[in-house]
Amino acid sequence: MALIHKIIIFLAVVLLASCKDNRQTIEKGIASISEIQCRAVRLNDRRFELFEQIRLLEADTIANKKAIDSLNTEAALIKKQSLESADTLRIKLADFLSSQKFSSEDRKYFDDQINALVAKCKSKK
């Protein structure tokens, strides 16, 4: 009987440890992309701001030509930076998500953690 008790406790610990292990893996994975994810959020906000400014100025393209040109120059730069950071982030995320099979609970945990990170990045603005 005592042996069975020990085996059960051992297996339970192994199972719990493997579960915790995936959570730690997810947290580590998200920590590794936190900087670039925040950069993507900042660039996203700036793209929408720029687009909005250009949209308003375009009501009079002749009077606002200089301002529109200047914003378009910045928009081109932001686009380039966005695509570069998107590329890095996409590859890192794909590598991470394909590095092991996550259970649906792990996925849920990942979703919650990544969205918490995005929210944190937004609040840092």
Added chain:
Amino acid sequence: MFSIFNSPKYLFKLLILLVVVGFIQSCSKDQPLPESQETETYSAKHLTDFYSLVCKITKNTPGFFPPQAARAYGYISIANYEAVRNGIENAVSLNTQLNGFSNYPLPTPNADAEYNWAIASNAAVAKMMIYMYDKNLKNEDRLKIQDLESANLTLLSSNVSQDIIERSIAYGKSVADVIYDYSKTDGGHESYLAPFQLPYTVPNDPHCWVPTSATLNPLSPKWGSNRPFLANNITKVQPTMPVAFSIEKSSEFYKEAMFVYNTVQNNSSEQIEIAKYWADDPFATCTPTGHTFAILTQILQEERVTLSKASVAYARMGIAENDAFIACWKGKYDYLLIRPVSYIQRYIDPSFKTVIGTPPFPAYTSGHSCEMGAGSRILTDLFTEGSGDYPFTDYSQLQFGFAARSFRNFDQLAEECAKSRLYGGIHYTFDNDKGLIVGKAIGDNVNKEIKWPLFIR
């Protein structure tokens, strides 16, 4: 006191349970797909990598607006399918099934010779990409295609004899040549060079589209007369106008415009986020079709499918997306309906502002709703085995600074995409509802009218 831990019967059962759970968990760890000469066991990695590059190049190439992008994705997907099709059991060529395709005979592989279908796919996709973006393709992007083709080939050629490699490359490229010839006659050839298809004059009528930004001409007004891959996708699914145009305050049309106005005035922060998320945002994404393909690619990677299933999935999606844009654009220019922003500013509130920019083409029906409606039916048929359920999180926009969005199934995904256009203030509700109906009918046609190989993994 009684405790189950003192009962040998329960302890034994508990032990068995733990062993079984542990066994299942260990089994669920992922096993890499074997690389093999057999078609069904080729990995799809080189292909999913190529689709990520298609997205990137779409963003970076001038002239690739949503219809042009959908067309490029469509032909690339068909080229890939035909390049690997002979290696998929029970797969029927699209040559006899797509509109006008049989006029362009495909090369036949030598029955006595061995081919590596992954290498053929790699060669076909690389060549087709260059064909589709051709004259506007930046040198850096041309190099990226060549580099990826070369890197893939190195990986795929391990333990493959030189004659098989050369034969497979030649076959893949010759398939791409035929698909390119076929594409030249559909009405969209090199449309990226002049996407506004001028000259075109919008009639001067109160119900008609007027410019909503500095872009004074509407996009691709002749796109609706392009040749679809399935004729039925255009002839059988065209919508009628559900609400007659009117400026009377008591009219249904006015009420529809008021609904857009009130929605925008009262949008929650979540609704604004949804509008931006699906806007496939300014400057930096690969159009709605690219977003849908990115979702497909993510699922294919998560499901660890083989090259066979990935090729069928991309072909189905490519056909559906191309035809969804043709059908949608036909409706847009048949009806030429004024955008909500123009109507509201004229008849309700001159200071009205939309949440996101209104794209330069008529309202009815919504392009996003058509394309995601079509995509949702393809995804449902491919991955849900009829139940329709597929809990899923779209990670594709994380790279652009959005949060991940989760859905119960692909219908919910399509509904949210369609509604996002209302939240954005750029479509009437009936644009979105009818767009979804059109798109879903097209997706269903593509699933049913074409003989797709069954039971592939």
